[in-house]
Amino acid sequence: MENDSSGQIRMMQGNQACAEGALAAGCRFFAGYPITPSSEIAEHLSVALPKLGGKFIQMEDEIAAMGAIIGASLAGMKSLTATSGPGFSLKQENIGYAGMAEVPCVVINVMRGGPSTGMPTLPAQMDVQQARWGSHGDRGVIVLVADSAQESYEQTIRAFNLAEKYMTPVILLLDEIVGHTTEKVIIPERSEYEIIDRKKPDLPPDKYLPYRETEDLIPVLATFGTGYKYNVTGLCHNETGFPTNDPAIIGAQIKRLTDKIIIHKKDIIRNRMVMLEDAEIAIFAYGSVARSARSALAKCREAGIKAGLFQPTVLWPFPEDDIREVAGRVKGFVVPEMNMGQMAREVERACRRDTPVHRLNRVDGQPITPGEIVDLIKGVV
Amino acid sequence: MERYEIRLSGSGGQGLILAGKILAEAAAIYEGLNAVQTQSYGPEARGGASKAEVVISDGEIEYPKAIELDLLLALTQESCLKYSSDLKKGGILIIDSSFVKELPKGDFRIYSAPINEIAVDKVGKAVVTNIVALGILTKISKVISEDSVKKAILARVPKGTEELNMKAFDEGFKAGEELLS
Numbered sequence: 297m298e299n300d301s302s303g304q305i306r307m308m309q310g311n312q313a314c315a316e317g318a319l320a321a322g323c324r325f326f327a328g329y330p331i332t333p334s335s336e337i338a339e340h341l342s343v344a345l346p347k348l349g350g351k352f353i354q355m356e357d358e359i360a361a362m363g364a365i366i367g368a369s370l371a372g373m374k375s376l377t378a379t380s381g382p383g384f385s386l387k388q389e390n391i392g393y394a395g396m397a398e399v400p401c402v403v404i405n406v407m408r409g410g411p412s413t414g415m416p417t418l419p420a421q422m423d424v425q426q427a428r429w430g431s432h433g434d435r436g437v438i439v440l441v442a443d444s445a446q447e448s449y450e451q452t453i454r455a456f457n458l459a460e461k462y463m464t465p466v467i468l469l470l471d472e473i474v475g476h477t478t479e480k481v482i483i484p485e486r487s488e489y490e491i492i493d494r495k496k497p498d499l500p501p502d503k504y505l506p507y508r509e510t511e512d513l514i515p516v517l518a519t520f521g522t523g524y525k526y527n528v529t530g531l532c533h534n535e536t537g538f539p540t541n542d543p544a545i546i547g548a549q550i551k552r553l554t555d556k557i558i559i560h561k562k563d564i565i566r567n568r569m570v571m572l573e574d575a576e577i578a579i580f581a582y583g584s585v586a587r588s589a590r591s592a593l594a595k596c597r598e599a600g601i602k603a604g605l606f607q608p609t610v611l612w613p614f615p616e617d618d619i620r621e622v623a624g625r626v627k628g629f630v631v632p633e634m635n636m637g638q639m640a641r642e643v644e645r646a647c648r649r650d651t652p653v654h655r656l657n658r659v660d661g662q663p664i665t666p667g668e669i670v671d672l673i674k675g676v677v
Numbered sequence: 678m679e680r681y682e683i684r685l686s687g688s689g690g691q692g693l694i695l696a697g698k699i700l701a702e703a704a705a706i707y708e709g710l711n712a713v714q715t716q717s718y719g720p721e722a723r724g725g726a727s728k729a730e731v732v733i734s735d736g737e738i739e740y741p742k743a744i745e746l747d748l749l750l751a752l753t754q755e756s757c758l759k760y761s762s763d764l765k766k767g768g769i770l771i772i773d774s775s776f777v778k779e780l781p782k783g784d785f786r787i788y789s790a791p792i793n794e795i796a797v798d799k800v801g802k803a804v805v806t807n808i809v810a811l812g813i814l815t816k817i818s819k820v821i822s823e824d825s826v827k828k829a830i831l832a833r834v835p836k837g838t839e840e841l842n843m844k845a846f847d848e849g850f851k852a853g854e855e856l857l858s
Contacts, residue, residue, distance in 0.1 A: 307702050307712075332720075416720045477741045478698055478714040480705055584741070591740040666740050 308481045310474040311336035311378075313445040314404055315344065316483070317452030318376050322491060323402070324350035325373040327364035329357050329383060332416045333472040334406035337378035358383040362390035365401045369394075370528060372519035374456055378404040381414060384423055385430070391465050392431030393530045395553065398507070398515050400459035400494055404452070404468045406475040407583075409634075409661050418661030419472035421583055421634040427467045428612045434550060436557025438564055439467045439612040442474055443586045445481045450489070451609065457492040458564060462556060463514050469611070471634065473584035473663055497524060505535040509548070513556035561613045568607040569622075571597070575604030577673055578626045580619070580643050582608050584663065585632050591666035592673070599670075601677055611639065619646035630672055632656035632664045652676075678710065681733045681820055682743040685810070686760050687752030687773075689718050689727040692807030697729025699811060699829045700821065704733045706832075707825035713741045726756060733820060748818050750810055751777060752792065761785070771813055773806075788817055790852045796845060805845035808834075812849020817857065823850060 308316065315337050318326075326341045338354070345352045351368070355361040358379055365375035379387060384405045394401055407423050409415030423430075427439040438458050442448040451468055459466040495516045497504050506526040507515050518524030527537035532549055534540040557564070568586075571593060572578060581589035586607045596603035606622055606629075608615050619642075623629070628651055631640040637655045644653045656672050658664050683700065685693040694716045701714035712733045719725030730743045745765040751757035752773045761770055761781035768785045773792040780787060790813055796806040808830060815826045827846060834842045 305706075307698075307705055417718055473715065473741065476716050478701055479738070479741070480711065587739045587741060594739075663742055665742075665744065667744070 304483045306481050306483060307478055308445050308449075309336055309476060309478045310442065310445045310448040310470055311406065311476070312340050313448040313481050314378065314452045314468070314470070315340035316481075317449040318402070318456070319344060319348065320449075320489075321374060321453040321456035322493070323374045323376045323456060324348065325365065325368040325375040326351070326377065327353045327355050327361040327368070327375070328377045328379065329355055329361050331358075331380045331383045333408055333475050334378045334380040334383075334404065336475070337404060337406075341376075358386035359390060362387040362394075362403070366390060366394050366397070366399050369399050369401045370517070370520050372521075374460070375401045376404065377401075378406070380406045381408045381410055381416065382412065384426065388426075388431040391467075392433055392435075394465040395431065395435045395437070396433070396530050397528050398463040398517065399465070399528075400463050401465050402452070402455045402459055402468060403465060404470065407469060407471045409659070415661045417472065419584065419634060419663060420659065420661065421469075421471055421585070422638070422659070423469065424611055424635065425638045427469055435553035436464070436555070437467070437612050438462065438464060438557060439469060439610065441469045441582045441609060441611050443583055443607070444474065445477060445479045447609070448474060449481055449483070453489055453491075457490060460492045460494040461514070462560065462564075463494065463517060464557070469583065471583045477584075501525065506537050507533060507549070508535045509552065513552050513559065557613055564610055564613060565615045565618070566609045567615055567618055568605070568609060570605035570607065572604035572606065572622060574602055575625075576602040576627050577677060578604050578606050578622055578629050579669065579673075580606045580608075580629050580631045580639070581633070582611060582639070585634060588664050588666045589632065589669055592669035595666060595670050596673055599674075601673060603673055614642050614646070616642075616646040619643055620648075623647040623651040626651065628652040628654060628676055630654045630656065630669065630676065632669050632672070634658050634664060678733065678735045678820070680736075680738070681747050682745065683731045683733070683748045683750070683814075683818070684728055684743050684746050684760060684763070685730075685750045686726070686728040686756035688756075689725045691727065691752055692804070693727055693752070694718070694729045695833065696807040696811050697731050699826065699833050700731045701733075702832065703821045703825040703829035704731070707828050708821055710735055711738050713738045715741050726759070728756070728760070748814065750814055752806070752810065753777070754779060757781060769817060771810070771817060773810070788813070788853075788856045790856060792849070795848050795852055799848045800841065800845045802841065805842060808842050808845035809849035809852070812846040812851075813853040813856070816850050816853025
């Protein structure tokens with residue numbers, strides 16, 4: 297059965313939009329363990345995947361679920377898991393494994409308040425640095441973020457495309473507000489979006505080396521069961537995939553894991569710039585807070601304040617160069633976020649102390665309102 | 678229509694989030710407006726405070742949560758006292774008189790009906806309290822047509838319960854008419 301819902305306008309929760317976006321991207325495998333506020337993604341796919349010939353598995357925990365999607369991906373399936381809060385912490389070790397072994401897969405984290413069990417039903421943006429640095433070791437990562445049901449749909453497709461293109465786990469962050477907001481989604485026609493599938497080996501099995509360094513630094517991993525034999529490990533490995541202790545090979549491999557993202561950052565990074573051309577003050581906001589920021593923007597402009605919005609839709613790699621460029625033209629940045637200032641630090645670093653960065657932080661499980669942002673901007677101006 | 682903000686409040690398990698989804702779908706799918714529904718509830722499966730919010734507008738809806746309420750439905754005493762101060766001047770407060778005994782003071786119009794009793798005595802099931810409330814709300818607020826809300830209910834409720842839910846809506850709508858007369 298084909299997914300034939302394109303061209304429709306539907307009312308959907310952000311979580312459901314992720315599930316629908318995953319199906320549109322070609323995802324046919326989900327393993328997970330339900331946890332609020334992400335459970336609707338699993339719930340929806342548990343019904344939808346079997347109808348499309350896909351597989352849904354509720355695993356014994358989040359660690360196993362992350363392992364399962366790595367295995368399914370090596371067998372050629374586009375694979376997804378979704379989680380929240382403590383579940384995201386549990387997945388970290390295996391996310392690192394997918395990063396090291398360069399196995400494409402998508403992890404959706406619908407952020408709730410922490411630490412620990414924290415606020416199961418309340419929104420937060422406290423995992424934005426964990427998404428970057430949560431698993432040990434040093435490697436490049438790709439982390440996307442969505443602010444609406446529509447964007448949840450589109451970003452899930454993009455997450456799969458980037459995972460397949462760059463052979464890496466991609467994380468998509470929603471917050472509870474986005475995940476649980478029901479609103480209109482216009483399902484795009486198939487011709488309106490791109491679907492990227494991972495490269496296939498162009499050499500016969502006896503000449504194939506999975507981790508041979510390529511010009512674009514992205515390996516070509518053959519699908520298991522297609523006659524290509526190679527080893528997959530979390531240990532540092534050579535081009536055959538078997539472990540090595542050779543410092544030259546190890547150094548080159550670990551450096552490549554960062555470089556393969558960095559040299560392609562222009563292709564990966566996407567920002568939404570709203571009214572920044574003549575802005576004197578720039579709001580940096582992402583996820584549901586970007587919606588509050590757009591409302592605040594309208595109110596500021598009505599009051600004669602020249603405010604603009606810098607909204608990243610990719611948090612990592614961080615859009616440092618773009619921030620730096622905007623910083624040169626504005627008098628200051630305002631960074632509202634539902635954490636203690638995790639991305640504000642990155643904005644400060646990009647500004648290199650030349651442009652003041654004003655923080656607005658809420659960690660009480662309540663949304664940041666447009667009024668709070670307007671008040672801060674008025675205080676700054 | 679400018680931004681119209683509705684909050685449905687009570688305790689977990691009363692079906693308020695479903696009622697919010699029905700209202701949003703009635704507005705967005707059957708009336709061609711923009712509508713956004715959000716929810717807030719505790720970690721408990723039942724009990725605890727629960728609320729659903731619906732923002733309706735003919736323009737874009739950026740901030741998805743309610744800021745100043747045009748309409749508040751309060752099914753419990755706690756939610757009535759907690760949220761009535763969020764009503765705008767001249768706003769509408771609909772309360773379930775079966776449970777709300779202490780009325781808040783403020784510059785708003787109060788409509789009081791025994792919503793839970795109507796569900797139990799006239800429809801025969803407490804589980805349809807949320808749909809009775811939707812009937813009253815539809816009649817009093819006049820934001821979304823009766824026809825659109827009914828269509829949205831039928832599209833959402835489980836098969837085999839259509840008749841029960843239509844009766845619940847009609848009983849609520851009738852109670853709303855009596856409140857306005």
